[in-house]
Structures are given as structure tokens and as C-alpha cells.
Amino acid sequence: MKRIDLHTHSAYSDDADFAVSDLLMMAKAAEVSVLAVTDHNSARSVEGAIRYGKTNGVSVMTGIEIDCSFEGNNYHLLGYGFRRDSRDFDAVEQNFHQLERAATPLKLSKLRALGFHFDEERLYAMAGDRIPQEEEMAELILDDERNANHALLLPYRAGNARSDMPLINFFWDFFGRGKPCHVTVDLPPMAEMAALIIDNGGIPVIAHIGANVKEKHLSVIEQMRPLGVQGVEVFSSYHDEALRHALYQYTLDNSLLATCGSDFHGKNKPNIALGSSQPWPHAAPYTQEILERVTLY
Template identity: 25%
Template sequence: MRIDLHAHSTASDGTEPPADLVRAAFDAGLDVVALTDHDTTAGWAPALAAARDLGVGLVPGMEISCRTREGISVHVLAYLHDPTHAGLLEEIGKARRARLTRAERMVELLAEDFPITWADVTAQTAHEATVGRPHIADALVAAGVVSDRSEAFSNILTSHSRYYVTHYAPDPAHAVELVKEAGGAAVFAHPVASNRGRVVGEDVFHQMIDAGLDGVEVDHRDNPEEGRAWLRRLAAEQGLLMTGSSDYHGAGKPNRLGENVTAAAVLERILEIGSGAPAYLPSAA
């Protein structure tokens, strides 16, 4: 089986609607794909309808944007959690509101130097999507300021830029606790991706493990090889699952569906752990 457990749609910062994402997974020869939009489950229903039509397995999920006390960004992948869980909804709602305010302020700062407005950003955003820096990047591309999202993030939207504004995000260990309370499986996304910025120390890993972390995303294009080797050792020592994924965003990133995949035995374990929402697997339907 070819299983990709990390992909985004226009419900957050991908460039394809949920149904089209599932079609892309089918075209890429995937047997199972997980929809893991940032801080939202809005794409689950249309993705499920497409999965049933195409016979592609679907694991409903979400990527939770977190931040440590030191200000380091951490992402937690939640699989098969209850999308109506009050505590989790409260946290992601608070984070979404903060990200919106932050995005508006960043656009105000950018407008001092570049031909960009808030209307330009919302024009790049699907209805009710989680607005974030990728949409600002798309607006900069549309304005001809940069050629693509990667250039925008490396030159203008980096966390070291004068245009960068911080925002509220839950502590990663608390996010793991909430995912577990919601009946989900929790996996640390691209945990050693140093090219994205600062990465957390081993102490944060253990805080998350103590909170109930189920796995780590090992095979991801942004994890360097030495970091993957360390993650494999940590997973063996702590009994963590090891996943591999693309982190696909459609045309928004160079990542391709299926460029990294997860073992069938790992998916089976995630299905055993997750009790808050069902997966769709054609063979079991």
C-alpha cells in the first residue's frame, strides 16, 4: 500500500479543493491519503465524498499550529479525532482568530513597501479557510513581487523579517493532550526541519511524549538525514510510531504526493488508536 498521511487543501493553505486533492492522490497512485489542513476540519466532508467515488482511502486529520514558551513553532498532526471536541475546538478557534489578526497586521506592514492589500490576500483564500502566511505569499506572487511561495518565505515572510508578527498558538504538549482527549492519534510533524527555523530540544519531545504523543513524522523532505536517524533512535527507545509523508500543498509547494510514505503496519496502529472519527478504507467499506 502507498500511504501519505500529510496533505493540505484550500480549507487551509493548499491550492486544491478537498475533492481535487483526493483526485490528485488517486492520480498519484496512492491507496490512502490523510487530509490534515491547518487548524480546521472543514474539508473532511467533501474529501470523504470524493474518496468514496474514487475508491481512495481517507484518514481525516488536522495539523495543529503550536508554539513553545521560547517562541519555537511546532506542528502536531491529529488523526481520527472527534471534530466536535469542545476543548480542542476552543484552542484551534483561539489560534485561528489570532492568526487572522496577525495576518492583517503583517499585510499592513508589507503595504508600506509592496503593492499589496488585505483584499489581495483574501482573493487568494478559499471561503472560511485558515488565513496564514501562505495566502500572503500568494498575494505577493500575484502582484509580481516574487515568483513563488518559496521565494516569498525565504526573502520577505521569514520569521526574521521586519514584517513578521507573532500570534497565539497552544503549547505542543497541551495540544497532544487535547488530541488524545478527543480520541485521536497525535504525531509530531516534521520535528527536525531546521531549514524552517529553530527546532525544539529533546526536552520538548519528552514533554509531548509524557502528554501521550503517538508518533513522529520521520520521512519528510524537510527533515535532514542526521535528524531522521536521531528520530528513529528516539522512536525505538520510546515506542513511538514512525510516519512518512509529503506535506503536499498542491501548487503552493514543490512537495509531491507520495514522495514519502507510511508503512501499512503504522497506519493499522493509527486506526487502532483513533476512536474519535472513522477512516474510510475501500477494502473495509
């Protein structure tokens, strides 16, 4: 059975660690035969992924993961198989960085209001030429001795309930919608982003719906279908077996693509390995139908 991973992140994503060249070497080591690098709001990995894919014997599919809005909530939309020479996604990246740059001081203010201590200069130094990410904020806060006995941080300390992936868990618990440090940004509508992907010859696929909503997943997807969505990421690190079964059956019943992806980042998500979230053996042929609809390099 082919091992494919259609949801991975390189250092072009502000919250991921590995250069594109390293990511392709890791894919080879994990015996992944088809990889999509789906950086957040950026398609800058495309040419490097294709080049290093050839070096490592890994087929590459063009990819991106776009932050967008639908019915007042934030979601992630994966785009696959778009033209490798497209420059339309540059504007998506520029817009997102402007939004994040404006939101960062508000996030830091909300963290201070909770009594968290952190060195802001060090935060920006850690980020370098990138925009500081919530996981970097979490890392600084958890490492700062002044926060050692802060009650809100106890779940993220070793051996406690949220310590398995403390940085991303901190992000979800404090910056998610309705959480104390959430800052609303005006993300582009999902309909516009789906159209952009399609206009560039690509396929829009809903990413890890289980990470975005906790209930009525199929109802949410049903509302998204008229936007031009053509697939659902069924096999995800964030989906338990019950949700995988429900999503898989939904894609079968509605002639949608079913895809699989790990959402590999590196240290921010240490429990997620590249090449994980593979389909069940009987579902593998169906999840590989997307490979027949895109150009593999």
C-alpha cells in the same frame, strides 16, 4: 508496499488549493491507498474525505494539523484517528482565525516598511472569504512591477537560490520566527492541543520537526514527549536522509509511532507531490503501525 500519505491539505486550509473531492481523486491517481487530510486548525474536511474516499477506493483516516506553542516557539501538531463526529476542533479553528485576522494588518505594515509595493484591495479579493495568507502576499509582491528591482526579492526570481518554491520560501524567510515580518500570536499550548486530540480518541504526532527547528531535533522531541505526544513524522518533505535516520531510530528506541506525510498543498509548494515522502521499504511495516490503532473509513 502500501502507499500512504498522512499529511495533506485541502482548500479548508487557507494556503491550499484543492477541494476535498479533487484531493481524493488525486490520491487515487497517485496510487495512495490511505490518506489523511490534515487541514490547518480545521477538521471540516473529515466527512467529505470519507465520502470521496469511498468513491475513489482510498481509505481515509481523520486528521488535523494544529498550530501550537511550546517553550516559546511555534510548532505543528498532527492529530490522527479522532472521532469523526467531534465538534471540539471547531473552537480551535475559530480561535486561530481570530488570531490571524488581528495579525494581518501588522504583517502588511511590516512588508511596507521593507519597501515592498502591493495592492491591498487585490490581496483581500484574492483571499475571498478567507484570511489573506503570507504566500498570497508574496505572490502579489513578486508580481508587482514596482518591485521588479527590489534587492530583497532577487533570490525568489527565476533561476536564483530561493526560486524553487518562491512563495513558501518567502513565507519562511520573512515571516518565520526572528524574521523581519514575523508577528507573534498567542497560539494555544501544545500540551492543551495534545490533550484535546487524545480526549477525542486521537493520536498526537509531531509534524515535520525539521521545518521548525534547525538543530537538536531529538532534544526538542524529548522535551515534548511528556505532553502526551505519541509519534513523530519521520518521513517528511523537509527531512534529509540523515534526519530521517535519526528520527526513525529515535522512534524505535522510544516506542513512538513513525509516520510519513508529504505536506501537499498545491501551488504554494509546487515541488511537493501528493504521495511523496514514502518510507524506506524496510521501514514501511513500522510506519504503518498507526493504521492498526485508528479507524479507517
